[in-house]
Structures are given as C-alpha cells and as structure tokens.
Amino acid sequence: MTVGMAIQGVSPLSDIGDLAAAWTLDILIPRLCLAILFLSVSLVKLTLRYPIRVYVGANPVVRSIVQRCPSFQKDYRPPSWACGAWAQAVIYMYRSWRNNHLRGFAREVIRLPDGECVSSYWMAPPGPMRDAVMQCKVDGREEETDAIIEALVYHMPCHERLPPIVIICHGVFQNGADLYDFCRFMTETCGYVVCVFNRRGNDMPLSRARFNTVGDQADFRFILSRLREFFANNCFYGVGISAGSSLLARYLGDAGEECELEGGVLISGGYDMELSLRHMTPLADLVVTTQAKSFFLERNEETLARQDGPGLQRLKRSRSMQEFHEHLHVFDGKASREEYFQTHNPALVLDRIARPVVYINAYDDMCFPGHFTFQYKHLVERCQLATIVHMERGGHGTFYENWDAGSSRAFQCVREFVDCLHKE
Template structure:
C-alpha cells in the first residue's frame, strides 16, 4: 500500500512540475575551473527549482514581487548614514547587523534601478538571516529621496561612488571580509566595478542577481509594458523631485520625451556627467570589462524574466565557459528577482542560493 501511495504521490508531483515548469537549474561554467569545486557544494543546483504554483506565470510572479511582497516584509535597519562624495554629491549606506562582532563578514549590496531601503528589505533580511553577516546596502545618488546638491545621477551607479562607499565600510570594519551582491541594475555597477578593479578589490566573491549584461542592448529586450511603467518611475523618482537641481540641463527636454527605458537611457547621459552617449557607455557598460573580473562570481537569470530577458545572456555563453571563476545559473521559471517557492509560506529560492554561495566561498578562502 505504501508503495502505491508513493508512486501516486510521485506521479502527482511530476504533473505539477510539468504544469508549473519546475526543472533543475542549468549551469554554465568552465569544466574543472576554480569555481567548479564550489558548485558541487550547492545542493540547490542539483535539485528542481519548484516555483510557487500560483506564481508560475512570470507576470503574476513579478507583480506579486513588486506590488505585494515588497510591501509586506517588515525590517528595521540599524541606521542609515549619508555620505558626502568627493564632488559634493550625496550617497548613503543602510546597515543591518551593524553591531555584530568586528570580524563578522559584510555583504556590500547594490540595489535595483529605483531601489530604496524599503524595496530591498526582503533581500537584506534574507541575506542577514541566512548568513548571520552584516549587510551594507549602498544607496546611489537620488535614491530614497537623498539630497542631490550636485546635478548628477546614473541609472546603474558610479564606480567612483561605490569605491568611496567601500572605503567607508572598510574604515568602519577593518577586520571584516567583504562580499558583493548586485540585484538587477545593481549588477551593472557590481560587474563594472569588478572588471575595472580586477584583483585590486577587497571583495572576496560576488553574486549578480538578474543582470541585463550589455547595457547598450539590454533595454531593447524589456517587455514593453514594464519598460513604460519603469520609465514613469524614473520620472517620479529622479526627475520631478529634483527639478531645481536639473534646472536648465540641456538633456532634460530630451529625457522628458522618453517613453521607454531605452529612450531614457540614450537621452540622459549628460545627467550622468558625460558629453555623449558613447562616452557614457564606454565608461559604465559592464560588458566592456567583464572578462577582467578576477574574483569568484555567480550569476543567476530566469529564462522567463520579462525585464532582464534571457536572450541578453546568449552572446556571452562561450566567454563565460572560458572563464574559470564565473558560473551562470539559469532556471526555467522565477521571473525578475522573485524566484518564489512554497505554497503556504512563499520564500525566495534565489536569496538562499546567494547566501549559500557566499557562505561556501567564505569556507573555501
């Protein structure tokens, strides 16, 4: 009887898996590369990622993540410190686990395109809970209603600002090992920084969650609905509240005509401090320095992501397979930055993978 019940349960689970798109992840890496040892220590990569059944549609999944989940997670940061950059611009760091022992590792977290301490609560809370480490969320200019005394912003962030933020973190916790995590647009800043720095970085390993790879082409593949919605968010977050800061900026009229993320990105370069789009892209696009990343880096994409489309990854598969320190993980489902699993209690499969990867790297060092 037990055998029959087990067979029936297995049959039912297989049917559910087929309907919801539950499959084991695909992993792209150099065989026998230095990161290979770590991959074998992550059981999630050998098992099926089973999305929450009622979130198996990528649009429902994303709307749940963006409109419900972000607003229901409760988290009180220890403190948020504003930092003045060398040119007078303002950034900030939101801390969780600030009072942990001085030798506790610190996760340097780079947020999404319109990220705030509130919108990043789930990832911050999960990383802290799973690892027991300190988390330093690096807020970019204009985010979280920070003052903008200098008319300068960047959708993907500034490497120079990040370097100043990392220096500040090191000054506060000189005995703490640092690890990097980027989410969505934050992956552009993370990888650009890692590529520019090569081996000259205090970060021991890093994780890029839902990157778009080449920033010159990535916005072309964003689903039209989300492109329009996110463009309106950019106006509401970075243009309208800082009207006095932008003043008579030559780029402002062109930016205000933008209807899509691609149009916005191609028009706002002067607001980022560059004379033309080519200069802006050469200085910020992570793909130009990607092959110079030297520390262990894991990347995660969902094949049904409507924002950072999986086709963005396609041109770089062979390059990644040639790099011993890089691994790309793809899942059939997961949408954009969600990756929820569970029925009664939904939780992020991806956040656990990020934490486990970093913990494994800490053990390996």
C-alpha cells in the same frame, strides 16, 4: 370548486422546488466543475519542476564551490499561483510596500567627495551587534557619519569569528527597505552583516544634478575604501540586483586583481547594458520608463532644470529606456552617449573579472529576457571564475518558490555561494 382546482393543480411549493433544482443544476454544477478543474491544474503545477542549467568555468576552486551548493542543482519549483514573471513582480511590490513600515535597518548618511549625500542601510545579525546598531536609531544618531560603523566595530566578535560583510547594490528604483526580506534572511540565517549601498537619487533627493541609472563607479569605490578602513580584517562580498549588477560587474572587471571583494553574485543582470535595453518586453519597457521619469526627474526637477533645462525636457519626452539613455549622459558628466556606455557598460570588462562570480537569470524575465541573456553562457569559456545559472522561471530579481512564495531561490544561491566561498 376553487379548492378542488387548487388540489388538482400544481402546488406552489412544487414550483419552488423545481426552480431550486434547476438553479442547482445550471449554476452549481458548472461552478463545481470549474473548481475541480482549477484544483487539478494547481496540483499539476505543484508537481512541475523546472530544471536549472549551470555553466561553470574551468577554475577547480569554483567547480568545487558549485558542487557544494544544492540550490544550484535541484529543480526550481515556483508557487502554482505565481509561477509567471508578472505574478512574482506583484508579490515583490506588495512585500516592498509592507516592508516600508518596518524598522529593521539603521540608516547612515555619507557625504561624497563632491558634496553629494548618499546613504547606506545596515542590518546586523541578532545579538549585541544588532542591538548596538539599532540603538543608534533610538538615540537619534543613525544619520551621523560613522555612528553606525563605530557601533559595529565596537561590538564585532573576536577575529576568529568575524562575520562576512555583504554589500548589496540594489535595482534601479530600489533602496534598502525594498530588500528587507533578503537582508533579514542573510543576517538571521547566515549571521552576516549586510550593507545596502543606496546610489545617488535613490534614497535621498539629489542636491547636485548628477545621476545615472546604474550608479557611479567613483562613489562605489569611495564607499568600499571607507569600509575597508574600519573593517580591515573582514571579508567583503558583493550582490548586484538588476541595474545594481551592472555597477558591481563593472567594478569587478575594472578592479581585476585589486578588487576589494572576495566574490560577487549578479541577479537578473543584462550583461551588456547597451544592448539589453533593446530587448525589454514592451510592457516592461513602458513601466520602467514611466517609473524612471517619476523617480528621477519629477522628484529632482528643480535641481536638474538648473543644470540643463533642455536636457531635462528631452528625458521627459523619452518613450523607452533606450531613448531615455540616449539623453542621460548630460546629467552624468559625460560628453556623449558613447562615452556614457563606455564608462558604465559591464560587458566591456567581464573577461577581466578576477574573483569568483555567479550570474543568475530567468528565461521569463520581462526586463532582460532569456532569448538575450542566455547567449552569454559562453562567458565561462573566457572567464574561468564565472558560474552562470539559467532558470526557465523566476521573473526579474524575484525567484520565489514554495507554495506560499515564502522563499527565494536567489536568496538560497547567494547564501550557499558566499558561505562556501568564505570557508575556502
């Protein structure tokens, strides 16, 4: 009787099959649909192209150079999985962490006239120059003054083939290691010598209670004059990134016709240093302010406290970069906030730049958004040597493109501009 009932009833194996079918329909099909949707969106993004708007001054030489730079003309195509500004920032942070383990630079320590020490990171093109520079690391002489310079000078090719020297002014919390990809690109692709100028407090702790977020003009001029003594026949070009663009732009404007550089590229700059601090997105402002306290204040707390304890506490209580700069003048040797910005703000001298200069900005920049920076497109009407490149995407100082984010449009723009300018 039991056997008959089992035969006439529903088989346990049939129950399992029904459950498996139901699970497949309820779980697998929705997931498959989501996967198809994701792939469709990705394919659409892969085909998206963001046009670039270029504004060029009236100078015929500059116009000719821009016409020979394809990266200024062709549409920007970011990776589909990282077309947003914060996604590109994550890529940059990962690569910066990864590159800290690499040893492609030789590090030179330089003593400034007031006794403070800063450093420069050098990278030379593959060949005898790079071998000579890296030998300084092997011999333990990389921190000796002039050791790397002497190695470079001795192995420089003949005068007809002297390579350009690209001097990089990095962002507010960067040093040479963070720019490894860019420096390697410039040396291996272009054959240039690259020197990353690390400002006070960036690569080395402060021994004197003096710093600011963009760099000191006197320090930069000292470095340039020192390099000119050794490399009298080389052409110098400047690249400023984020805060470094303020340092470079201010130098270009102040120096005018006496500028030691042949030209410059300013990537993700804020134009007006004072006003740009008011336009940072809330999240970027929070992140940068927190990092500024950790990077400058905590690392140098003892040194800064001896100089001005109350001033240090006011900086620690800052809740935005605008508030941070309200009190920063006490550690820059300035009597007031107004004097601080009068000394460092590049917006006051942009009209006086007497060398070809390119400004590159993205609308989705979270630090200096396009609704603020794009209004400076009219600068080309006042400065005939200026070229302004506006991109809808690219983030802050990143501009990664291709499916694997393996290249940066900013890298390409710098290479083409410097190469064309050097051939003029």
